[in-house]
Amino acid sequence: MDSQEEEEENAIMKNASYSLEIPRPEEVTEMAKPWALISEVGGEHGYLEELVDLVKRHFRTVCYRELLHDPQLHAPKIEAMFIWKFSPVAEPSLLRSLPNLKVIASGGVGVDHMNLPFIASLGVKVSNTPGVVSAATADIAMALLLSSARKILEGYQIAVDPRTTEIPHSLMGFEVTGSTLGIIGMGEIGYKIAQRSKGFEMKILYHNRTRRSAEDEMMVGASYCENLDDLLRRSDFVMVAVNLTPHNVGLIGHRELSLMKSTATLVNISRGVVVDHDALVKALQRGTIHGAALDVTHPEPLQRDHPLLSLPNVLITPHIGINTYQTARKMVQKMVENALAAVNGLPVPNEVKPKN
DSSP states (O other): OOOOHHHHHHHHEEEEEETTTTTGGGSOOOSSSSSSEEBBBBSSSOOOOHHHHOOOOOOOEEEHHHHHOHHHHHHHGEEEEBBBBSSOOOOHHHHOOOOOOOEEEEESSSOOTTTTHHHHTTTEEOOTTTTTTTHHHHHHHHHHHHHTTTTTTHEEEEOOTTTOOOSSSOOOOOOTTTTTTEEEOOOOOOHHHHHHHHHHTTTEEOOOOSSSOHHHHHTTEEEEEEEEHHHHHSSSSSEEEEOOOGGGTTOHHHHHHHSSSSTTTEEEEEEEGGGHHHHHHHHHHHHHSSEEEOOOOOOOOOOTTTTTGTTTTTTOOSOOOOHHHHHHHHHHHHHHHHHHHHTTOOOOOOOOOOOO
């Protein structure tokens, strides 16, 4: 085990309140490790090898394909299920087939991809990884905002086009410094976006179910908008950073887009269904708003003939908000920590329970 691995291992044990009760991996024989179901190693939906190694220090693993190939052999021994990039899907048929499952450890914050009441009815705990993804997601939010405002993609295409013989002067963007940013959803991610925006001397408005403390507002210079419409009318950039709930599906539709400035840009790092895509297409085509920058769509990826893919005033990235090596490692470490607690009958640090 190299120094970095030792550091990660120590972090898992140090952060866990039950660290003295769980044996370190070198003290556990391979045969004594509990079994865990993972998606796959490599591929589009699989783990990087180095991330699987973090799991294997504490668990013996079964890939989803192996389970399907021989369910009678593998299903009874699985005690933990790791969901990475929404895979494996927590379908009722799969969960019912795992009689000894104790925990589903999901990477990320959102749990909208799981039926929490049904999972709880099976006696299975659910955990997520709050806090870990916030910085990386806030970074991509600012990257999208800046790239869209300053037409980075268009500039790159001109710069590398073999037909380019001179640089056009018509490639004009919008100033970010001093502009007004409206943040919809001022949770941990939204607040980190505000912190970054303060460095660009932006005027920050926000709308949230509950108002942040006066101290929080003062730290980033944010002003609370009790009415979402007010935020939409005043903002040069509208950043959607809400958690997905039934209430937030279609939160941004025809009416909301019509309230925005014709020079405004919509940035969505939340979930694709929060924005009505049909309404967004029409708003972009008609010039109701200037542009959109999206890290999330619905579905993902969009159908190849979707009109959003051909509009020149749209920037789309493939849900890469948390895709950094550092964040991925921290996520898997937390997933392991949560799963270890559950299989050992201890309190799960990041347990998510269904709402009554």
